[in-house]
Amino acid sequence: MKNTKVGVLGGGSWATAIVKLLTNNATKVNWWMRDDSAISHIQKYGHNPKYIGAIQFENSKLNISSDMQKIVDESDVLFIAIPAAFLDSTFQHFQLKGMDKKIIFSAIKGMVVEYHSIPARYFHKEFGTPYDQIGIVSGPCHAEEVAKEQLSYLTMACPVEETAQLGADLLACRYIKTFTSDDVFGTEISAVLKNIYAVAAGICHGLGYGDNFLAVLISSAIRETSDFVDAVHEIHRDVKSSAYLGDLLVTAYSPHSRNRSFGTMVGKGYSVKGAQLEMNMIAEGYYATESIYEMNKKFNVDMPIAEAVYRILYDGITPVVEMRILADKLS
Numbered sequence: 001m002k003n004t005k006v007g008v009l010g011g012g013s014w015a016t017a018i019v020k021l022l023t024n025n026a027t028k029v030n031w032w033m034r035d036d037s038a039i040s041h042i043q044k045y046g047h048n049p050k051y052i053g054a055i056q057f058e059n060s061k062l063n064i065s066s067d068m069q070k071i072v073d074e075s076d077v078l079f080i081a082i083p084a085a086f087l088d089s090t091f092q093h094f095q096l097k098g099m100d101k102k103i104i105f106s107a108i109k110g111m112v113v114e115y116h117s118i119p120a121r122y123f124h125k126e127f128g129t130p131y132d133q134i135g136i137v138s139g140p141c142h143a144e145e146v147a148k149e150q151l152s153y154l155t156m157a158c159p160v161e162e163t164a165q166l167g168a169d170l171l172a173c174r175y176i177k178t179f180t181s182d183d184v185f186g187t188e189i190s191a192v193l194k195n196i197y198a199v200a201a202g203i204c205h206g207l208g209y210g211d212n213f214l215a216v217l218i219s220s221a222i223r224e225t226s227d228f229v230d231a232v233h234e235i236h237r238d239v240k241s242s243a244y245l246g247d248l249l250v251t252a253y254s255p256h257s258r259n260r261s262f263g264t265m266v267g268k269g270y271s272v273k274g275a276q277l278e279m280n281m282i283a284e285g286y287y288a289t290e291s292i293y294e295m296n297k298k299f300n301v302d303m304p305i306a307e308a309v310y311r312i313l314y315d316g317i318t319p320v321v322e323m324r325i326l327a328d329k330l331s
Helices: 013-025 037-044 068-073 085-095 117-128 143-147 161-171 183-205 211-230 241-252 260-266 272-280 283-298 306-315 319-327
Strands: 006-009 027-030 064-066 076-082 103-106 134-138 150-159 176-181
Touching: 006 013, 006 068, 013 027, 013 076, 013 161, 027 068, 037 064, 064 068, 068 150, 076 161, 085 117, 085 283, 103 117, 103 161, 117 134, 117 183, 117 260, 134 161, 134 183, 150 161, 150 241, 161 176, 161 211, 176 241, 183 211, 183 241, 183 260, 183 283, 183 306, 183 319, 211 241, 211 283, 211 306, 241 260, 260 272, 260 283, 283 306, 306 319
Parallel strands: 006 027, 006 076, 027 064, 076 103, 103 134, 150 176
Antiparallel strands: 134 150
8 A cells, every 4th residue: 555656636625634535544645736836835834825724734745736637647546525516627638547557536626517327337438447447525514624633434335345445445534434335326426315315414504494494304304315326326335334324414414514505505595506605615415406406307206305405505495485295205
């Protein structure tokens, strides 16, 4: 593991947190980010000026560049944390070579909107990377708590146990406990869905619903998750484990959650565009809502919560009306 050449693609909060974890276990971390001014700032001061400024880096362990191909060429394993909404346009711009030879771990919690595709399928189709070389990083884990070195848990999912364990070993440290799984599709789709349900939780919070209703909403959301991932990829899985239920709970309840914050603003009366402009970070749940809606046209799973969020965000239905209708469907 010490000789594994590791790279990170992305400059946001999750990428920053992953670089922080990797520097605990790797001799050198190759890091791509688009913003040359941020690169200069990190090289001079040792922290990201835009995201998770509390994380201080050992610059001797960082090789940072805005040349993505250079970072790819110098890495055996890549952790990708580019927001899903910009993933395809970013890769189309750089026209990367050699990605089919890399082990890829996706820390992307959204759908590739141009294709309504989960990132694992996108990497396979776009780069020819075999599924055996694609892994998923799932929570529950907020980047802000990584910065504070608070105890957190990560699950690494990959069809090959040895590869999943490699990712787990690279990220594990004193305050990060890691597990492995072979359920790539289930963990990735669950990570997408939990953002939609966090938007729903935020809308309800913004409307003034209390903890009692939220408990019913989230218990219904994990049932929707189970039904949908079983329809997409039916294997044995326990959705009550941390990679599914735990990730949903932390995203729906935490004040760190971008998607819950976005939903809260919508519930309080912000327009969708107004809420997006107010936020400094991407709420993946907005884009995921449309992709899951389109994806479910094939599977036809009963998903009243996801559909309610779609009608609010995309059809312009008033949140107070839509949530009142949804409340009568939950149990």
